Amino acid sequence: MENNPLVADRDRHQWFTPVWAAKALVTAHFGDLTDEDIVVEPTCGSGNFLTALPKEISAFGVEVDAALADLARRNSGRMVLEGDFRTVELPSRPTAAIGNPPFNMDVFDGILDRCHDLMDRDGRAGFILPAYAFQTASRVASYARRWSLEQEMIPRNLFPGMSKPLCFAVFRKDGLGHLRGFALYRELHDVHSMPDYVADELNHCGSAWSVIVSRALEELGGSAALSEIYAAVEPRRPTGNSWWREKIRQTLSRSSEFVKLDRGYWSINKDAMAA
Ligand SMILES: C[S@@+](CC[C@H](N)C(=O)[O-])C[C@H]1O[C@@H](n2cnc3c(N)ncnc32)[C@H](O)[C@@H]1O
Numbered sequence: 334m335e336n337n338p339l340v341a342d343r344d345r346h347q348w349f350t351p352v353w354a355a356k357a358l359v360t361a362h363f364g365d366l367t368d369e370d371i372v373v374e375p376t377c378g379s380g381n382f383l384t385a386l387p388k389e390i391s392a393f394g395v396e397v398d399a400a401l402a403d404l405a406r407r408n409s410g411r412m413v414l415e416g417d418f419r420t421v422e423l424p425s426r427p428t429a430a431i432g433n434p435p436f437n438m439d440v441f442d443g444i445l446d447r448c449h450d451l452m453d454r455d456g457r458a459g460f461i462l463p464a465y466a467f468q469t470a471s472r473v474a475s476y477a478r479r480w481s482l483e484q485e486m487i488p489r490n491l492f493p494g495m496s497k498p499l500c501f502a503v504f505r506k507d508g509l510g511h512l513r514g515f516a517l518y519r520e521l522h523d524v525h526s527m528p529d530y531v532a533d534e535l536n537h538c539g540s541a542w543s544v545i546v547s548r549a550l551e552e553l554g555g556s557a558a559l560s561e562i563y564a565a566v567e568p569r570r571p572t573g574n575s576w577w578r579e580k581i582r583q584t585l586s587r588s589s590e591f592v593k594l595d596r597g598y599w600s601i602n603k604d605a606m607a608a
Pocket residue numbers: 345346347348349350351374375376377378379380381382395396397398401416417418419432433434435436440
């Protein structure tokens with residue numbers, strides 16, 4: 334162990350969260366835990382989150398390093414299993430997980446997968462993570478397929494010598510896929526899933542749906558029945574949104590780029606195009 338009590342071994346990602354900071358994160362994000370909850374600290378190091386949790390909340394830890402597992406037991410007075418959280422047999426199914434996992438994203442993703450397997454609906458996991466965990470829209474979108482996520486920045490110099498920007502993220506297994514604190518991630522993921530011509534045009538104008546609907550109408554000779562517009566748009570619609578037909582109708586009726594000729598029959602608004 335290094336001299337600093339907050340850093341055991343940098344190469345093995347053994348940075349320990351100060352208890353005051355663990356307490357503040359528990360209060361801010363897990364303040365509603367009750368005596369019906371069971372909390373796990375999956376990579377508990379010296380057990381600082383276990384120590385920070387209110388005594389009346391059931392909690393246990395897991396730590397792969399035997400000496401640290403022992404230290405965590407003594408520091409927190411809680412049960413600490415020695416083993417790899419991804420595979421170790423657990424005494425009970427947690428309703429919540431909290432901690433500071435290693436900043437190796439393959440290991441972290443395995444830990445998060447195990448939390449997902451163990452938890453019932455509305456279970457949640459809050460972790461200190463390097464900001465690069467959320468670098469790309471596709472990475473966040475893949476988390477959002479199984480979790481709602483929110484995150485906030487925390488100072489990297491919470492840990493002596495830490496050079497990476499950090500955040501605290503809460504993953505909630507609610508099936509909703511909501512994102513808070515992630516501006517433009519969902520939008521960029523949608524843009525990347527669109528045909529190139531839509532993505533290119535979006536660099537110059539605002540609405541993907543207007544671009545797609547007007548391109549479909551152009552291909553249909555400038556005017557068409559709603560059913561023909563649906564058929565033209567379907568293969569290249571921008572999202573997996575099951576409300577895409579409603580979105581087309583909304584786009585046609587709200588944008589001055591289109592004009593209704595008859596019931597269910599629409600045209601490009603040539604006057605608007607000329608203006
Ligand atoms: C960054 S430290 C954080 C410790 C503690 N959560 C804290 O905030 O003070 C990460 C800890 O995870 C442990 N660890 C790494 N991989 C693990 C795994 N797969 N299962 C359990 N513990 C693991 C390391 O030995 C290290 O003690």
